[in-house]
Amino acid sequence: MSKKTEEMMSKGPSRRSFLRGAAAGTAFVAGAAKAGTPDPLITEVQPWASGLGDGVDATPYGLPIEYEADVIRRNVEWLTADTISSINFTPIHALDGTITPQGCAFERHHSGAIDLRKEDYRLMINGLVDRPLVFTYADLERFPRENHVYFCECAANTGMEWAGAQLNGAQFTHGMIHNMEYTGVPLRTILQEAGLAAAGDLSDKWVFVEGADASSNGRSIPMEKALDDVLVAFKANGEALRKEHGYPVRLVVPGWEGNMWVKWIRRIEVMDGPVESREETSKYTDTLADGTSRKWTWEMDAKSVVTSPSPQAPITHGKGPLVITGLAWSGRGAITRVDVSTDGGKNWQTARLAKPGEKMALTRFYLDIDWGGEEMFLQSRAMDETGYVQPTKAQLREVRGLNSIYHNNCIQTWWVRPSGEAENVEVS
Amino acid sequence: TPAVAENLGLGRVALPEEIAAWDKDVSPDGTGLPPGSGDVLTGEEVFADKCASCHGDFAEGVDNWPKLAGGWDTLADDDPLKTVGSYWPHLSTAWDYVNRSMPFGDAQSLEPDEVYAIVAYILYSNDLVDDEFVLSDETLAEFELPNADGFIVDDRLETEHSKWVGEPCMTDCKDAVEVTMRAMVLDVTPQEEGAPEEAQAAPAEQEA
Numbered sequence: 001m002s003k004k005t006e007e008m009m010s011k012g013p014s015r016r017s018f019l020r021g022a023a024a025g026t027a028f029v030a031g032a033a034k035a036g037t038p039d040p041l042i043t044e045v046q047p048w049a050s051g052l053g054d055g056v057d058a059t060p061y062g063l064p065i066e067y068e069a070d071v072i073r074r075n076v077e078w079l080t081a082d083t084i085s086s087i088n089f090t091p092i093h094a095l096d097g098t099i100t101p102q103g104c105a106f107e108r109h110h111s112g113a114i115d116l117r118k119e120d121y122r123l124m125i126n127g128l129v130d131r132p133l134v135f136t137y138a139d140l141e142r143f144p145r146e147n148h149v150y151f152c153e154c155a156a157n158t159g160m161e162w163a164g165a166q167l168n169g170a171q172f173t174h175g176m177i178h179n180m181e182y183t184g185v186p187l188r189t190i191l192q193e194a195g196l197a198a199a200g201d202l203s204d205k206w207v208f209v210e211g212a213d214a215s216s217n218g219r220s221i222p223m224e225k226a227l228d229d230v231l232v233a234f235k236a237n238g239e240a241l242r243k244e245h246g247y248p249v250r251l252v253v254p255g256w257e258g259n260m261w262v263k264w265i266r267r268i269e270v271m272d273g274p275v276e277s278r279e280e281t282s283k284y285t286d287t288l289a290d291g292t293s294r295k296w297t298w299e300m301d302a303k304s305v306v307t308s309p310s311p312q313a314p315i316t317h318g319k320g321p322l323v324i325t326g327l328a329w330s331g332r333g334a335i336t337r338v339d340v341s342t343d344g345g346k347n348w349q350t351a352r353l354a355k356p357g358e359k360m361a362l363t364r365f366y367l368d369i370d371w372g373g374e375e376m377f378l379q380s381r382a383m384d385e386t387g388y389v390q391p392t393k394a395q396l397r398e399v400r401g402l403n404s405i406y407h408n409n410c411i412q413t414w415w416v417r418p419s420g421e422a423e424n425v426e427v428s
Numbered sequence: 429t430p431a432v433a434e435n436l437g438l439g440r441v442a443l444p445e446e447i448a449a450w451d452k453d454v455s456p457d458g459t460g461l462p463p464g465s466g467d468v469l470t471g472e473e474v475f476a477d478k479c480a481s482c483h484g485d486f487a488e489g490v491d492n493w494p495k496l497a498g499g500w501d502t503l504a505d506d507d508p509l510k511t512v513g514s515y516w517p518h519l520s521t522a523w524d525y526v527n528r529s530m531p532f533g534d535a536q537s538l539e540p541d542e543v544y545a546i547v548a549y550i551l552y553s554n555d556l557v558d559d560e561f562v563l564s565d566e567t568l569a570e571f572e573l574p575n576a577d578g579f580i581v582d583d584r585l586e587t588e589h590s591k592w593v594g595e596p597c598m599t600d601c602k603d604a605v606e607v608t609m610r611a612m613v614l615d616v617t618p619q620e621e622g623a624p625e626e627a628q629a630a631p632a633e634q635e636a
Contacts, residue, residue, distance in 0.1 A: 399588055
């Protein structure tokens with residue numbers, strides 16, 4: 001066993017051992033590369049090269065290998081009164097690519113993650129429709145399906161950072177987000193099944209959607225969006241939705257704030273106007289400096305963050321080649337460009353997109369540099385296909401003040417020290 | 429798009445009893461309210477029994493649980509207190525939310541008259557009615573909350589998007605960069621097994 005492996009196994013996984021292990025492993029590898037003495041990991045027959053691994057019957061449904069036990073959802077206790085109506089965070093600092101593994105994709109519940117069997121599932125369509133209908137889960141599987149990748153970002157993502165630099169890690173500052181490939185039925189198809197003639201002129205109509213859980217999470221959506229790209233989804237990343245993500249059926253509302261992605265969706269009502277429910281009056285309204293508040297701030301604006309290096313992902317390999325990477329996304333279309341600064345926004349370089357941006361989906365960017373070991377103030381700045389450029393926090397504050405709570409899409413700064421450590425800071 | 433006929437014949441017609449059981453939402457004009465009424469003093473009793481353990485005897489909130497009263501004229505302050513009285517635009521929302529989702533952990537257990545009484549008591553706790561006040565399906569929609577006019581429809585396209593477009597600065601964009609705020613100073617991030625000390629120690633080892 002390698003020193004790193006031994007250490008991880010004896011200590012158990014934690015951030016502490018991850019960091020110590022990473023540093024020790026780095027030293028070992030670096031040493032091996034320079035040393036004149038042969039590397040025993042190569043010259044000695046290792047157990048895995050001689051004995052046997054696990055059989056194919058060992059793990060009918062697998063979890064990540066134990067050495068990755070640090071890549072987990074995390075809770076911030078002081079944010080909410082209890083863990084039932086609360087939030088946790090996706091470990092974006094440790095992920096790459098764009099697809100979020102469902103098992104560590106963030107959760108936000110208002111009355112907990114409920115257990116709803118397919119057999120017990122019912123979806124009702126009522127209100128201004130020709131025929132109010134009830135569907136079973138099996139009915140939904142008989143409608144023509146579509147597949148799309150979209151991000152789901154909580155309206156409150158980065159919300160704790162309005163007043164200053166608070167939480168030290170990309171997971172905590174930007175981790176109320178996940179990005180999955182959804183399979184489902186367009187909401188349009190289901191509304192057409194119930195018939196919209198009864199609604200008359202559709203341009204001023206709304207749908208009210210609510211979940212089967214105690215909170216209901218009811219939200220009003222204008223008919224134009226409902227007929228455009230909203231999905232009634234039952235699969236994510238190839239398999240059934242996770243319980244905590246709305247099993248067996250959730251709403252997918254591309255580009256719009258996560259609160260509207262109603263989970264365990266049980267009812268869709270066609271209406272003359274918005275309900276102005278609790279989740280669109282008391283919550284998910286954005287108070288400006290003068291005390292008035294914006295309502296119906298549905299779109300999530302263009303945003304990005306460097307995921308590594310970052311406070312939870314320090315540089316442990318010393319000077320030389322360094323991969324700076326991160327995520328960018330926009331609720332108003334595709335990401336077209338991401339610029340990265342290493343000097344706090346004085347100068348910018350255009351990063352490389354791993355593939356062309358997709359509409360309302362996470363986009364991965366890379367900037368490969370030769371790090372001289374100097375202090376850096378790392379920033380990323382996203383641009384979307386509407387021409388919008390991700391603003392600084394100062395620009396946002398100038399328009400909104402400090403108490404909007406939601407929709408903080410400001411440029412993030414990580415202060416990287418010569419030691420490789422990184423910290424969440426604000427800069428002038 | 430797939431070739432879908434107007435109608436695939438999936439699902440079945442929802443029965444009136446089923447719609448009545450699930451369609452409980454109440455709109456600002458009162459649509460959806462069931463017949464009933466409740467007064468402040470009845471509301472005080474129901475509130476004490478079913479709500480006060482989290483929201484306080486006077487709806488002022490216990491610990492981190494939501495405050496339902498107070499905060500008048502604080503919305504433009506540094507630290508606004510948003511309650512039914514100070515912030516919510518419509519009384520229908522209070523009725524609808526209490527009826528469908530409260531008490532926390534025992535939702536949908538209240539009778540309509542209890543909900544009217546609780547909402548009447550919340551108004552009383554916010555000094556918006558006297559203790560004689562009776563709330564009913566007839567009067568609820570007429571009741572105007574103080575912040576009814578406090579909301580504007582999303583105007584980001586005009587106030588933000590229009591000015592944050594175009595080619596951004598790429599070089600020599602500012603003279604100085606100074607750290608003005610640090611998360612490590614605030615120190616409120618959850619830690620595992622004293623991670624910060626270790627995190628600082630590890631790279632130092634590597635440098636040595």
